Amino acid sequence: MVPKVVTDETLLDIVKRYSQYYALPEPLVYAVIHAESSFKPNAVSPAGARGLMQLMPGTALEMGVTDIFDPEQNIAGGTQYLRKMMDLFGDNKSLALAGYNAGPENVKKYGGIPPFEETQSYVKIVLGLESSYAGGAPVSSLRVASAKPLHRIQAAPSKGAYTVVFHSGLTQPADKVEDKEPYWYIEYANRVYPVRKDLVKTVEKG
Known part of the structure; x- marks a missing residue:
């Protein structure tokens, strides 16, 4: 894969x-990108999320993304999914961010922000970053060295009890996979993602 690059000017435009x-506040989108990938288009998380807005492979496909590392496609898919979370949770920003981080099923299950340390921290940090960008944080600050993602970035996803292989060729690890027509419910590190079965090529053990 040829590493993707994006200039500040292009990023601002996208x-x-x-x-x-998608009727989202620009500072919120910058905050999500900052927290998710530290503005690195080629970022990969242990859970298999990829790109600037750290889309999971199944989510990317559902949002119409064909190149998950392409900055414009990734932001298009990420903002579409964030709007989906906002609509699902009545424009409650905190719940939408919790759904973006831990999966909407967990938000429904717990009736609010799930009691996971990462998700609780994620919501607070993203809202804080949004305030900073809304307050006029300069463009140059988008790429400062201190801008670090909230989770580890690595070259490839970690291993799980299962590997979900998508028709796109991308994979993601899973601790548990449940068959609930017409979805696979994929669970990994407290996150639960419903993924349409037609997007999945195979589910492999190990």
Whole structure:
């Protein structure tokens, strides 16, 4: 894979266009990108999330993303999914962010922000970052060295009890996979993602 790059000018344009299209505050989108990937287009998390807005492979496919590392496609898919979470939780920003981080099923299960340390921290940090960007954080600060993602970034996803292989060729680990037509419910590190079966090529053990 040829590493993707994106200039500040291009990033600002992409975020502005898709924030407006999906009726999201631009500072919120910057905050999510900052927290998720530290503005690194080629970022991969242990759970298998990828790109600037750290889309899971199944989510990316559902959002119409064909190149998960392409900055514009990733932001288009990420903002679409964030809007989906906002709609699902009545424009409650905290619940939408919790759903983005831990999966909407966990938010429904616990009737609010799940009691996971990472998710609780994620919501607080993203909202704090949003305030910073809304307060006029300069463009140059988007790429400062101190901007670190909230989870570890690595070259490839970690291993789980199962490996979910998508038709796109991407994979993600799973601790547990449940068959609930027409979805696979994929669980990994407290996160639960419903993924349409037609997007999955195979589920392999180990």
